[in-house]
Amino acid sequence: MITHKNISLFFIFLLLLLFLLNFYIAINIWWFVAIILVWLGINAFGSSRISSNYHVKAFCNNPFEKEKKIAITFDDGPSVFTLEVLELLKKYNAKATFFCIGKNIETHPEIVKQIIAEGHLVGNHSYSHSKFFDFYNAKKITEELQKTDSLLEKFTSKKINFFRPPYGVTTPSIRRALQLTGHKVIGWNIRSLDGGTKNQNLIFNRIIKRVSPGGIVLLHDTGSHSVLVLEQFLQFLQQNNYEVISVEELLNLKAYED
Numbered sequence: 001m002i003t004h005k006n007i008s009l010f011f012i013f014l015l016l017l018l019f020l021l022n023f024y025i026a027i028n029i030w031w032f033v034a035i036i037l038v039w040l041g042i043n044a045f046g047s048s049r050i051s052s053n054y055h056v057k058a059f060c061n062n063p064f065e066k067e068k069k070i071a072i073t074f075d076d077g078p079s080v081f082t083l084e085v086l087e088l089l090k091k092y093n094a095k096a097t098f099f100c101i102g103k104n105i106e107t108h109p110e111i112v113k114q115i116i117a118e119g120h121l122v123g124n125h126s127y128s129h130s131k132f133f134d135f136y137n138a139k140k141i142t143e144e145l146q147k148t149d150s151l152l153e154k155f156t157s158k159k160i161n162f163f164r165p166p167y168g169v170t171t172p173s174i175r176r177a178l179q180l181t182g183h184k185v186i187g188w189n190i191r192s193l194d195g196g197t198k199n200q201n202l203i204f205n206r207i208i209k210r211v212s213p214g215g216i217v218l219l220h221d222t223g224s225h226s227v228l229v230l231e232q233f234l235q236f237l238q239q240n241n242y243e244v245i246s247v248e249e250l251l252n253l254k255a256y257e258d
């Protein structure tokens with residue numbers, strides 16, 4: 001399997017081999033540089049792709065699902081837009097999963113309460129969602145996860161099991177933190193990119209092209225454009241006989257533990 005550990009071992013072996021070979025035949029320094037660059041490139045790719053399972057195992061879809069069932073997830077809330085999202089989900093009888101940022105839970109506790117009361121799930125999306133989160137050490141990441149868990153657990157009364165790393169980036173420190181906290185990492189296989197563009201049609205067309213049974217969609221409950229796309233998307237799913245179910249049901253994993 002292509003994991004951080006296996007790749008590192010392979011490249012260390014390769015460099016050692018080249019180093020030893022160097023005693024017999026002169027090896028150009030650029031070979032060493034090239035190997036290290038390829039190694040760094042693989043690391044960057046593996047860290048930025050949540051579905052690569054490079055640092056941690058992430059659940060990004062259910063490839064065995066044959067029925068028209070799909071899960072929708074919302075990141076970075078709760079925010080005032082979450083209320084509009086909840087209204088739409090109710091209208092279309094859809095159940096979603098909200099990956100909440102700890103500091104936003106402190107600002108909008110009543111919205112988290114409503115999310116849960118309306119039958120949706122919540123998961124951990126770090127406390128700060130800092131730009132520098134991927135450079136934090138395992139201790140700091142663990143603290144953020146625990147802080148957000150305890151904020152959510154006030155509403156669930158059960159242990160939070162799902163975590164989605166900010167930006168979908170994973171690192172060796174995140175892996176170590178997760179070994180302590182025991183969260184399951186939930187990724188996605190249908191990314192809307194609604195965080196990068198506000199162009200409603202672009203986002204909508206991007207999502208529907210990728211829709212298939214067992215998929216997990218990533219949206220954000222932080223902007224009016226995402227709410228507009230959601231309505232269009234829920235209509236599309238209804239017309240195409242898709243059922244929107246929770247991540248828990250889609251993956252057969254528990255969102256909370258006693």
Ligand SMILES: [Zn+2]
Binds near residue numbers: 129167
């Ligand atoms: Zn996020």
